[in-house]
Amino acid sequence: MLTVVGVDGSPLPPAASAALAQAEVVAGAARYLHLAPAGAERVAMGPVDAALDALDGRRGVVLASGDPGFFGIVRLLRARGHDPVVLPARSSVQRAFARIGRPWDDVAVVSAHGRALGPAVNVCRARPATAVLTAPGAGPAEIGAALHGWERTLVVAEDLDGPHERVSTVTPDEAAARTWRDPNVVLCLRDPDAVPDPAWIAGGPPRPGGWALPDDAFAHRAGMVTKAEVRALALARLAPAPGVLVWDVGAGSGSVGVECARLGAAVVAVERRPDDAARVRENAAAHGVDVRVVEGGAPAALAGLPQPDAVFVGGGGPDVVAAAAATGAPRVVVALAALDRLAPTRDALHAYRVEGVQLAASRLADLPGGSVRLAATNPILLLWGEL
Template structure:
């Protein structure tokens, strides 16, 4: 049997759990904090694989193993690796208070509506984009993904960071800082977790299902759901296919370039992605802000003209490009060079299609597209109905293939 004991956040560990252990595995601070049998072998956790190999030898001999871990070891912890290697039935897990639960307790906030993400040993982009998109996020930090890095990435976003360090120890610190203040400090190695909060929405609504906000019940909303100018909005039929090709999801960053009303930006944000909308007209940029607020989502609005306005933005996972001016091929080229996964382009002019295809394939994307023509039901006098044709729209999309593939437009 492997006994896994969660420690930290001030909760004492019963010394009897290590009594009679033949092998005790844990971080150095965990091993120093608990009385251990003199005859027990001790393994200080570093690389996980050698420690698991040692555990396997003791398990094979049916000798007692104790693993000491931080907080709740079943929550982004060592229980997963142990269960995969030895099976859940060999584990006796005794959880402590997780650092996330302790941090929210110190902040005086409920956390059943929080998004929890680990940046420890992982690409911090996912954590950053979740912080941009959601009002309450807990980030388990790691080297290169601590408060300073999060603060730098969140400059300009209306967020407060609650930095919890050395939880449960005599040196515990819980500090509320702005992203700029977080970016300017050296936080050392004692940080356990960072809470990223939109203070105005930190309490949230009463929840039935724990976790981040549930996905929307539907998408491709009717144009009447958005403020727009003279029907200058991506129609819902086009938006439906564009969303399917963009594939926005929590942890992604999506650009909406030439955002207009921001209908695509808002829909991507409703599906959980972080979104940056680029719009060249002041009234258009304000319209995007109004629509985002009306739908209760966060959209970063950049007032500027592409492609120049794109240079200061973080690389996106997916990009939607609307409009069809002379600069469209240059804008698509700039977006395709930066996009990690896909670029979707909507245009009304047939003349722009060859140049856009060339821009996508020239950046190494595979390319496909359709001409969308739809007719909507419209009432006529006498309680009868006709079909009213909408303007045809070309939708092209480029998908970045695996590194060994070459982009070819079919």
């Protein structure tokens, strides 16, 4: 018989106390083991496998923080063949939002505990409201440093319901410069005073059902927009998704970057023209997504940007493609209008498996009298490299 008991600083319920009283072994974080009865073996959860081995075939209790079924130990126990009784407490995310009096049904919850920090940070970059379950080495300081350049407010809740509880509201740069007490949870908010819209699904609205929006869905300069047909294939090769960071280099109107953001990716758009940079911001706002705009010419403007998972190069020569490839991004997609750039671009992607296609679309156009004709768009070479 195995019971998992959630601990949140409140008195334990009778069922949890009864399970502890009968336990032969109690496992959990060292800070919780004082709850174990005198006759039970106490196993601190450092190396998890050793602790779980001690539970096999014995009456045991696992003491876990908050709700152990929410990014917690219950998953691992079931994978080991256990069928535990779970007595949850309030999760740290629930308690943290309660401290600031904000609803949280719109919040994306991500974990950096025992996982890579990058995908969690990319969700913070993309979403207006995110909660991060942290770990030593992947906590408020590291998250704050990674969010440099993004307009975010961090709420850091340390030692919730413990003797050293503290809730601090800071900028990312302030978070990066401080030392924080474990355990903690980080709330990352674009606007801490915003009242989220009523939702029918937790975690915010689902991703849109379509992509490759019409060209006129974006403000652009004299037709300088990646055409919908090209955008459709570019998006398929970039594979934008939550947890992914995409660079849109030579962004122009930002149509590719905005569509990546609509599909859940974090996006950095790099554009040298101030008027086009303003259009990227306008288009992102019109579509309700967050795109960080960096004004400057590539490749120089790429220096210091966070590591991308995919790069779209819509403007710039082979030197820009080479700089994109030098990041080691798993996917690089390049749109070319000039044929003479094909060979240098392939050379710049020498470390990648390169494929490509010419896209020449003809669209229906009205003729007088109700007839239609086919109107050709300019052909584009689309190359993509994958590691």
